[in-house]
Amino acid sequence: MLAPNIYLLVTGALCVMEALCQAGYSHSPLVKACGTGVADVLCVNNYAAVLPYHFYRDPIINATYESAFGLTIVGNDTSFHKVENASFLVFDKKRGLEILGDAPNSRYMFNENGSNLSIATFNTTTNKTTTIVNNYYGFYFNCVNDLVVDSKGDIWFTDPMYSWFNALVDTPPQLPTATYRFRPSTGAVTVVDDSMKTLYIAESGAVSGTWDYNLTTIHGSRFNHTAKRGVYAFTINDAPNGSGRYLTNRHPIYLTQDRTPDGLKVAANGYVVTASGKGVNVVDPVGTLLVRIQTNFSVQNYVWTGREYDDLWIMGRGGVQRVQWNLTGQVLK
Numbered sequence: 001m002l003a004p005n006i007y008l009l010v011t012g013a014l015c016v017m018e019a020l021c022q023a024g025y026s027h028s029p030l031v032k033a034c035g036t037g038v039a040d041v042l043c044v045n046n047y048a049a050v051l052p053y054h055f056y057r058d059p060i061i062n063a064t065y066e067s068a069f070g071l072t073i074v075g076n077d078t079s080f081h082k083v084e085n086a087s088f089l090v091f092d093k094k095r096g097l098e099i100l101g102d103a104p105n106s107r108y109m110f111n112e113n114g115s116n117l118s119i120a121t122f123n124t125t126t127n128k129t130t131t132i133v134n135n136y137y138g139f140y141f142n143c144v145n146d147l148v149v150d151s152k153g154d155i156w157f158t159d160p161m162y163s164w165f166n167a168l169v170d171t172p173p174q175l176p177t178a179t180y181r182f183r184p185s186t187g188a189v190t191v192v193d194d195s196m197k198t199l200y201i202a203e204s205g206a207v208s209g210t211w212d213y214n215l216t217t218i219h220g221s222r223f224n225h226t227a228k229r230g231v232y233a234f235t236i237n238d239a240p241n242g243s244g245r246y247l248t249n250r251h252p253i254y255l256t257q258d259r260t261p262d263g264l265k266v267a268a269n270g271y272v273v274t275a276s277g278k279g280v281n282v283v284d285p286v287g288t289l290l291v292r293i294q295t296n297f298s299v300q301n302y303v304w305t306g307r308e309y310d311d312l313w314i315m316g317r318g319g320v321q322r323v324q325w326n327l328t329g330q331v332l333k
């Protein structure tokens with residue numbers, strides 16, 4: 001008969017027994033170059049589940065410093081510092097390297113800051129942007145955010161309030177947070193519902209603030225790492241008589257390691273892709289982190305393009321990055 005594993009709960013007080021604490025550190029080096037070598041890909045050994053003492057991650061996010069996993073100080077490991085600037089972090093070696101494919105590539109394309117209150121097209125031949133919608137019957141959008149284009153050419157987008165809370169705009173919110181459909185051929189903007197089988201919703205309670213129309217309240221927000229910042233899955237059910245849909249089975253699948261989830265999308269194979277801080281994470285449908293793309297700017301959104309839908313354009317505050325990999329987007333119907 002096999003002896004069952006014995007799990008010890010090592011409390012803070014027990015950690016004075018240094019030998020016991022250090023004994024758990026058996027996954028050295030913590031990170032190592034991996035993959036085909038065509039891009040800087042780092043494999044994170046065993047999810048870095050045991051960091052050698054003493055380690056420290058500063059929780060601060062301010063104008064000059066943004067807490068990130070890769071900035072964790074791990075004084076007794078000589079490899080971990082490489083995490084900071086790697087293009088790709090692989091957590092699940094088999095599925096992660098499959099997502100990256102044979103020739104992953106991540107390139108910073110250009111710096112850009114705007115489109116925060118409008119939707120514009122960008123012509124990759126001329127580098128020209130053309131605004132196609134910038135208001136809802138005279139009201140400014142708060143922060144046109146996540147966006148997808150369906151096969152009919154309709155653009156579906158969310159309009160939350162981050163721009164105000166992040167002090168990116170000087171117009172306080174004028175509309176409720178909502179999801180819209182914009183039809184470029186007619187100019188019509190309509191508030192919509194979703195119609196997918198599983199709905200993923202990101203919660204960004206960690207970024208919060210207040211406003212009023214008197215322009216006297218605090219502009220900008222504080223970041224609170226202990227508040228909600230997870231991805232939740234719901235099952236979408238059809239009402240029996242076809243009269244509508246309802247959600248059940250809300251369950252958290254993922255807590256982002258940096259900032260809050262943003263730009264949530266589902267890949268063709270069902271993997272859930274979400275921006276978080278300065279990067280984009282790929283998790284499986286139960287929330288296991290497989291791969292992270294790292295950028296040097298905070299990512300807000302991204303879109304799959306190209307004939308094969310494997311060309312990912314990532315945008316955020318301070319940049320646009322292009323990633324060519326082996327994870328394809330969903331063709332929306």
Ligand SMILES: *[C@@H]1O[C@H](CO)[C@@H](O)[C@H](O)[C@H]1NC(C)=O
Pocket residue numbers: 058060061062063064065
């Ligand atoms: C921002 O946070 C970093 C890290 O904690 C700190 O060193 C720096 O002084 C802070 N800067 C400001 C302007 O508060």
Ligand SMILES: *[C@@H]1O[C@H](CO)[C@@H](O)[C@H](O)[C@H]1NC(C)=O
Pocket residue numbers: 018022053054055074075076
């Ligand atoms: C390295 O480990 C030793 C022994 O556990 C510990 O005393 C020391 O503080 C650690 N050094 C750093 C820089 O964390």
Ligand SMILES: *[C@@H]1O[C@H](CO)[C@@H](O)[C@H](O)[C@H]1NC(C)=O
Pocket residue numbers: 081082084085
């Ligand atoms: C990562 O890149 C930044 C910006 O170029 C640089 O300041 C920093 O030293 C780099 N970190 C490491 C560990 O190389």
Ligand SMILES: *[C@@H]1O[C@H](CO)[C@@H](O)[C@H](O)[C@H]1NC(C)=O
Pocket residue numbers: 097098099100101102269326
């Ligand atoms: C690319 O992904 C597919 C699954 O979508 C997989 O079958 C294939 O092996 C992957 N390619 C590489 C080079 O890993």
Ligand SMILES: *[C@@H]1O[C@H](CO)[C@@H](O)[C@H](O)[C@H]1NC(C)=O
Pocket residue numbers: 111112113318
């Ligand atoms: C983007 O915005 C940031 C913050 O407002 C500013 O520091 C930076 O210069 C801007 N960059 C460009 C290219 O406009």
Ligand SMILES: *[C@@H]1O[C@H](CO)[C@@H](O)[C@H](O)[C@H]1NC(C)=O
Pocket residue numbers: 123124125126
């Ligand atoms: C981009 O600009 C070029 C040159 O003006 C034009 O020929 C092309 O049709 C434009 N692309 C789109 C998708 O509008």
Ligand SMILES: *[C@@H]1O[C@H](CO)[C@@H](O)[C@H](O)[C@H]1NC(C)=O
Pocket residue numbers: 109110125126127
């Ligand atoms: C468009 O931008 C790219 C990337 O910055 C640059 O390489 C290219 O020359 C630009 N094209 C034009 C027509 O300005």
Ligand SMILES: *[C@@H]1O[C@H](CO)[C@@H](O)[C@H](O)[C@H]1NC(C)=O
Pocket residue numbers: 212214216
């Ligand atoms: C607007 O702000 C002023 C100054 O703080 C305050 O006296 C007034 O009550 C506020 N008005 C509203 C409608 O909140």
Ligand SMILES: *[C@@H]1O[C@H](CO)[C@@H](O)[C@H](O)[C@H]1NC(C)=O
Pocket residue numbers: 224225226227228
């Ligand atoms: C951070 O969020 C937690 C959980 O919602 C809350 O209990 C705490 O008061 C918040 N801290 C601050 C400084 O707002």
Ligand SMILES: *[C@@H]1O[C@H](CO)[C@@H](O)[C@H](O)[C@H]1NC(C)=O
Pocket residue numbers: 239240241242243
């Ligand atoms: C359809 O079902 C809903 C809730 O299940 C109910 O409220 C509604 O009255 C039903 N409509 C018809 C036409 O049966």
Ligand SMILES: *[C@@H]1O[C@H](CO)[C@@H](O)[C@H](O)[C@H]1NC(C)=O
Pocket residue numbers: 108296297318319
């Ligand atoms: C990010 O990297 C690109 C390319 O190396 C560089 O042009 C850009 O200035 C960097 N941005 C920041 C905020 O470091």
Ligand SMILES: CC(=O)N[C@H]1CO[C@H](CO)[C@@H](O)[C@@H]1O
Pocket residue numbers: 113114115116117118168169170171
């Ligand atoms: C494209 C666009 O609307 N950019 C705006 C984003 O917000 C800043 C701050 O309000 C404006 O200065 C930009 O023009």
